[in-house]
Amino acid sequence: MSIPTRIKQVIEGLSVAKVAQMLDEKESRVRSVVYGKQRVPEDFLIKFVQVFQVDANWLLLGVGEPPKPELTSVEAALLDNFRHCPTDEQDAIIKTSALLAQRPGKKNLKNAG
Incomplete structure (x- = not known):
């Protein structure tokens, strides 16, 4: 499973606009990351892990279980x-x-x- 796929799993049920607002990012950047059109930037990953409280190892490497919030x-x-x-x-x-x-x-x- 790819990083964008794991990101989609975490944000399921939220619009790209809402995710962008939560991350203080532009919608176009979030959309590009979520749909795999660009490599996931380091600063985006850091914010995503902090805001959505997911394990960075799981998000980056798929190691372990997905978060059970x-x-x-x-x-x-x-x-x-x-x-x-x-x-x-x-x-x-x-x-x-x-x-x-x-x-x-x-x-x-x-x-x-």
């Missing part, structure tokens, strides 16, 4: 967005998610606030 890529993106919001907006997100979880027919989630 507690969060899906989408959940990690949501958490990243939340962490970059001001406190008042975080409070609004917490309240909104608690209200959405209480809707009839929906599984109740813990109120984080």
